[in-house]
Amino acid sequence: MTTSIWMVLVILGCAVVTWLPRILPFVFVKNVKMPDVVLRWLAYIPVCILSALVIEGMFVKEAQLVTIDWLHLCAFIPTLLVALVTKSLSKTVVAGVITMAALRFFFS
Amino acid sequence: MGNEQIQSNSYTPDTFMQGVKDCVPTLLGYISIGVAFGVVGIASGISVLEIFLLSVLVYAGSAQFIFCGLYLAGAPVTAIVVTIFIVNLRHLLMSLTIAPYFTKHSTLRNIGFGTLLTDETFGVSVVATSKEGRLGGKWMDGLNVTAYTTWIAACTFGGVVGQWLPNPEKWGLDYALVAMFVALLILTLASIPKTKLMHYLKLIVYMVVCMYGLLYFVPGHLAVLLSTLAVATIGVVTEK
Known part of the structure; x- marks a missing residue:
């Protein structure tokens, strides 16, 4: 249970730069009426961010080449199927973790 | 009056407890990733107290992992802070998406909603807005506070466990994060x-x-x- 002033300052710095993007829209959206095109653009953000976060895990950069992370792709397929069939967050997470643990057990 | 009653019944009630309930399906994700983070943190040479501070003050899974990576690599302070800023800049887009639903609340409460926004609470809220076209303040607080306290507890617990369990990846725990995004994506698309x-x-x-x-x-x-x-x-x- 130790830390240093230096570490606390770094963590505080990270906290401030994380906090500002989170709260600024909440502070300013009250006073600013957003144009229709911005609202339509924002409507695409959820699907875009979520798919980008999923896709990020499926590629791996090796030396100069970006290639498919086969382990992630193999885990993705059953995870996607469970999500489609159950539409359940917790079941999907359990399925994903078990699949990944099994794949790592057999293939690495 | 009768009609109104039926209409409002079809909505998720705007109560703190309903927010807590709607957070429960995401908790397994928070717990497994939080514990994994604690374990990784210890392995990267960060103390339990620092793990606790990071989860309280930064409260962002991917950023905390990256923090460990950069710290381990001996990156300079500016590089750590700038990277964390860029990693978490996506919150700006999420806040922009969610904030319009809370314009009737005070600025202070809005700061509260924004402070506790994460990928997961954003995902749950987006699914709720696409189903119902609105979000309740008390519901949002219930969702946020449950996620926040669970995250802090899981990270700290992971730090304590980390002193004995060296390899969280072996158990597939790192994939909980991606699996959660897959489920949130499918739920959003379904609506x-x-x-x-x-x-x-x-x-x-x-x-x-x-x-x-x-x-x-x-x-x-x-x-x-x-x-x-x-x-x-x-x-x-x-x-x-």
């Missing part, structure tokens, strides 16, 4: 009108191409941010 679904599926294909191309030039977190900006713009331009 989109059938007529627009093809448009969205095309955007996901563009997203794969965009991410693949960008990964040659920038780190993953920056690729996520840039391709989101690009593909959302394509979405607006190509919609009918």
Whole structure:
């Protein structure tokens, strides 16, 4: 249970730069009426961010080449199927973790 | 009056407890990732107290993992802070999406909603808005506070456990994060009108191409941010 002033300052710095993007829209959206095109653009953000976060895990950069992370792709397929069939967050997470643990057990 | 009653019954009630309940399905994700983070933190040479501070003050899974990576690599302070800023810049887009639903609340409460926004609470809220077209303040607090306290407890617990369990990846725990995003993506897509679904599926294909191309030039977190900006713009331009 130790830390240093230096570490606390770094963590505080990270906290401030994380906090500002989170709260600024909440502070300013009250006073600013957003144009229709911005609202339509924002409507695409959820699907875009979520798919980008999923896709990020499926590629791996090796030396100069970006290639498919086969382990992630193999885990993705059953995870996607469970999500489609159950539409359940917790079941999907359990399925994903078990699949990944099994794949790592057999293939690495 | 009778009609109104029926209408409001079909909505999720705006209570703190309902928010807590709607958070429960995400808790397994928070717990497994939080514990994994604690274990990774210890392995990277960060103390339990520092793990606790990071989860209380930064409260962002991916950023905390990256923090460990950079700390371990001996990166300079400026590099750590700038990277964390870029990694978490996606919250700006999420806040912009959620904030319009809370304009009737005070600025202080809005700061509260924003402070505790995460990928997961954002996902749960987006699913709620696409089903019901509104979000309740008390519900949001219940969701946020449950997620926040669970995260802090899981990270700290992971730090304590980390002194004995050296390899969380072996148990597939790192994949909990991706699996959660898969589920949130499917839930969001499921609430989109059938007529627009093809448009969205095309955007996901563009997203794969965009991410693949960008990964040659920038780190993953920056690729996520840039391709989101690009593909959302394509979405607006190509919609009918």
